[in-house]
Amino acid sequence: MSELTGGPALPQERRVVTAIPGPKSQELLARKNAAVAGGVGVTLPVFTRRAGGGIVEDVDGNSLIDFGSGIAVTSVGNSAEAVVRRAAAQLADFTHTCFMVTPYEGYVEVCEALAELTPGDHAKKSALFNSGAEAVENAVKIARAYTRRQAVVVFDHGYHGRTNLTMALTAKNMPYKHGFGPFAPEIYRAPLAYPYRWPTGPENCGPEAAAAAIDMISKQVGADNVAAIVIEPVLGEGGFIEPAKGFLPALARFAKDNGIVFVADEIQSGFCRTGQWFACEDEGVVPDLITTAKGIAGGLPLAAVTGRAEIMDAAHAGGLGGTYGGNPVACAAALGAIETMRELDLNAKARRIEEVMKGRLLAMQGKYDIIGDVRGRGAMIAVELVESGSKTPNAAAAAALAKACHAAGLIVLTCGTYGNVLRFLPPLVIGEDLLGEGLDIIEEAFAGL
Known part of the structure; x- marks a missing residue:
């Protein structure tokens, strides 16, 4: 067994023996x-x-x-060995019961791990889903339930998924949105601190972009109408853009001062990808809610919303869930992936x-x-x-x-x-x-x- 491949060792060397594709x-x-x-x-x-x-x-x-x-x-x-081992053991026991019908420990263990790993020492809870888009959509649902507001603010170049609501949140038209409208309402797009393309130069980008975004939110939407600000701490599909220093902390402070739920979409940037467990840790930003997927389970479909317990509990019983959300095999794989991240x-x-x-x-x-x-x-x-x-x-x-x-x-x-x-x-x-x-x-x- 190979530490890296979980089976007979796959030679770690490039070989091109035919045209590609063959x-x-x-x-x-x-x-x-x-x-x-x-x-x-x-x-x-x-x-x-x-x-x-x-x-x-x-x-x-x-x-x-x-x-x-x-x-x-x-x-x-x-x-990975730990992912294969844990998922295989779970497969042998049972593949599914639906956590909302008869629950199981693996789901709870993943939520406990997320409470430990995500930024902040406040009380946290999680809900598990299948995909990043589901996680983002549920984060918006939770924020709206908590604030009793409707508006959601997102940013230029952002990508958040392919469902109807998350297409509305996503900035890029082709191939993600073209021909698929109409989209969900009450979505507002603010300028992003894009250092390479900021008109007055990267050294001015953080404070100027933050001021522009906050001015736009305040004047065009009204802070009292905003349920959530949703942003990727390092943008993925939009071009791996690192918002200029100071931008994320300024938005987080604005959100806190105005009762807005600050959501960090860490679906692509989370779970050690940026050299920290989560990219928002780089500037000490502690989001109210954090969405995760992709790297969470070593390739099995799993996603999560994790956040402040009082916000997560705002949705009524039965308001969150889904037949496959937090599937037991995917939960076992996630625990194996986290084990691997820690051990290596x-x-x-x-x-x-x-x-x-x-x-x-x-x-x-x-x-x-x-x-x-x-x-x-x-x-x-x-x-x-x-x-x-x-x-x-x-x-x-x-x-x-x-x-x-x-x-x-x-x-x-x-x-x-x-x-x-x-x-x-x-x-x-x-x-x-x-x-x-x-x-x-x-x-x-x-x-x-």
Whole structure:
């Protein structure tokens, strides 16, 4: 058994033995296109056979370096020993009863762990769900029940999900919102502290953006009407934007002073991804509610809303839940993932990944003027690509670089409101040799543009 893969050891080395995608993957892609709805897109159509550590092995025998982690999900690897062990034991006992019918200890254990791990020493409670979008939607429900207000404030470049309400919260139209309206009402969008693109420069961004956002909320919405302010402490799909220092604390103070529930959406940035358990800890922000998913359960579907007990208890009995929310196998996997994060000190590993990646990427920035910005924390790192000599977004370069990396056996993702950001989300358990080899491939891709 492998510490990283939970089964027979998957060799931690890149192997490219066919074109990517190979013939077996192409056959499966044809079947996918015939049977799966066209709206379900695929970034890289290689069909997975095994995965673990920092490697994804496809059905053609290619072994790809993983800088995607299933979009920040498999932080502990795709089949971590503790996740497999605990989930397998739970599978043998029972797969489901519905916690709202006959409850089970695993759900309670996960909620206890969340109370311990999330920021703040106040009394906390949690509710468990299936997906990040469900968590965000329920956080809004809870905030509205607690405040008896309706308005929700979100931010430029934010991403919060694909349900009707969370599409309304999400900033980016294509592909997430286009043609799917009308959307839920009482959603208001405020300016974000985006240092690279702030008109008066990054040094002024935090206080100026906070003042602009608070002015907008106060004048256009009215603070007394706002149930919740919802923000990602490090934005994910919007481009791995770190809001300028001071922005989040100013919003949190404004929320507290006006009886507004401050919600940190940590679905992509949580669970050691940024080198801390949660990204909002970087500036000492203690949210009223925090939403989690993705990295929480080592690849099994689980999500949570955790927050101040008095706020969490505002919803009436039966008002929160769902048939599969907090499934026992997913809860067991989450406890295994948290065990792995602690035992391997994955916060420290994320900080080391940042050190290695930023060092290499900043050196590349000095050589390639299409790299406008290198940013991010921990193992949540990105480069923003621009037209040479300007800040004009260069989505074509991002697409070309991703294509070159894929052909060489490196899984990378793009993101950003303008589609011009190359993002890197390696598993926190990736070997440093694979990390370096992946960066070599990225540099070769830049050189080949």
